[in-house]
Amino acid sequence: MRPVNAVITKIVDETPAIRTFYFDTSFEPIPGQFVMVWIRGVDELPMALSYENAITVQKVGPATSALFELQECDSVGIRGPFGNGFDIKKGHILLVAGGVGAAPLAPLAEKAGASGLKITTLLGAKTKDELLFRERFEAVGDVRVATDDGSDGTHGYVTQLLDDAKKYSQLYCCGPEIMMKMVLDKVTPSKVQFSLHRYIKCGIGICGACCVDGLRVCRDGPVFSGDVLKKSEFGVYRRNECGERVRV
């Protein structure tokens, strides 16, 4: 597909560094799917859908800074939704979110909540101000919080809250790769689904730039079961834009 023109209808500051951009188009995604967002004349980036018609973005580099310059009524080009999305299992599920990693997990929480599942969320961020979508998770279940600086909840990483993983039927995790690797090492791999971030070029499973070993993050993922990732370079290496290995 060519990029679809999507007009920004509303911009919400979620935290000092994270902003949600609502569009005039619903992409009817499965929670966990992503879109390629083309900031014309600048770059095109993979972004998780945080609502059916919105992306939630952390300002991290030149392209996201250019996106933050845009106002309501400006437009971007969007391809997608792409990728597989989360597989929602029955029972009592646990969501583990770090920073902007809460973006794909919030719509998952709402969908699971609507179908009556019991949901617990472990929500982590650097500081209290950077906790993302706390109310959305609280609306559907229990939330336990951790902050790196201790300004809210447990002082430390969100993975410290992960003490009784056995009692959950399925875990869903998104956040910094080091944090996800800590989760992978701590729980039964087949019981956890991770949403991965990689340098994505084509978005449609052809070029191979986003491969984690042989797995295409854009097409086979971005959601992978822990047992698939356990024997891969996930958590050890990522690839830069040249395809060179870079330590995570």
Place this chain on the structure above:
Amino acid sequence: MLSLTLTGLKLKNPLMLAAGIMGTTGGSLKRIAENGAGAVVTKSIGLEPKGGHSNPSMVEVDCGYLNAMGLPNPSYKNFQGEIDLAKEAGIPVIASIFGGCSLDFSEIAGALRADAFELNVSCPHAHGFGAEIGTDPELVEDITRSVKKATQVPVWVKLTPNVTNIKDIGLAAQRGGADAVVAINTVRGMAIDVESGYPILGNKFGGLSGRAIKPVAIKCVYDLYEALDIPVIGVGGISDYRDVIEFMMAGAQAVEIGSAVGNNINIFNDISSCMESFLEEKEWTLEDIHGMVHRV
């Protein structure tokens, strides 16, 4: 029934992964190998690490795909490990390489260990590389000759269709000592976003692949088969077994498959089994169909 010897390499079937597709990591090449490919060709590798053009670098258009990746690669100095990992799957691994002059090409070919080299003198959208070289017969001959001196393994030359007469470039490669030519690379193209007037690709223009270019590729293979003594490898728009048969009838001894891998990662297994049934039913061998159109 599908096995063949191509420029001295033994292949279990004539279906190879094209350059630029799933070819950056050893793991992805290995996955394609395990999914039934006869051989795999790596991403084009150059002298220095290169990040490529800004995104969008590949988009689907009405009749295929338009891309301008911009030769992103980790440099040959960081790539041997990926080739070695791909080799674990037990099929030939061909290194696609690019450079700005014959010295670049021979430096890379002299340093990398692969089962063959495919010279990318045909990328349509990288300034100073690719088709800017591959449209000049003298340069193509010179580069081919210098790579032949630098390596013992077979050397294939991948040709651009963006020339007046592809036979002239094929003949130049043959004079330079090429063991085979590969035709075609993508066809120069462009797409514009009508909502904004911006070119869609970050590089403004790029190369068209996929179904739309198959007839262009078939004609190029047909012409090259008539003009050359060395094998022709066909590539461009293959998505099922009939496409492969068509390429072989035009004169291709083997083929490469690229864009279609995106929608069917198992395409090599699928096509091999369909090809076997087809040939069995027709009571034809690969030799029978190779260049058939030139004999009927």
